[in-house]
Amino acid sequence: MEITVDGNTLAPRQPVTPTPYALFSNAPWATRDGRREVRRRIPEASRDGGSAAARGVALSARVVGADIFVRANLQPAELGPKIETLLEGSALKLKMISNRGTTVYPSAGAITDCVDQFRCRCILREVTQKGGTATLTGDQLLPVLAKVGTSKEPSWMHIEKLQEIDGTEGFTKAQGED
Secondary structure: OOEEEOOEEEOOOOOOOOOOEOOOOOOOOOEOOOOOOOOOOOOOOOOOOOOOOOOOOOOOEEEEEEEEEEEOOOOHHHHHHHHHHHHOOOOEEEEEEEEOOEEEEOOOOOOOOOOOEEEEEEEEHHHHOOOOOOOOOHHHHHHHHHHHHHOOOOEEEEEEEEEEEOOEEOOOOOEOOO
16 A cells, blocks of 8 residues: 655555545645544744744743642641641741642631542742742752651652742642632
């Protein structure tokens, strides 16, 4: 079986799986039977490179905190103060705890059926002050994880760093988070 693409004939070594799409570089989603499909094109890059912002390149990025995912058989009203106690004396402070995407600590009044996995959003204390420019380092984060890791409950399972990119938060917020 021979296939012609842009005037070039291809003779594959393996059998070709039939496809309902035309094999043309200028119409990658046009069907063979002529049905209209959405056609998408990748934008052309400028030859001169353009500015970093125009190319979609971040000019600045910094880590402003971490989401520490923990497993605990506690209610949010018990877990919150426990996490705050573990964070005392560290560079981080607890902003909120969410469960299944909804803020559960501090309580926003919503009734949520919680599972035993919580996301604890911890933000740098300096960032919470207006105009803070601090960046979270591994040296600041590891002692916090050691404290949470040595406590019987909660125990941490997963961590995600929170980035601010060009002055904009590069992370999602939980339902009810300010």
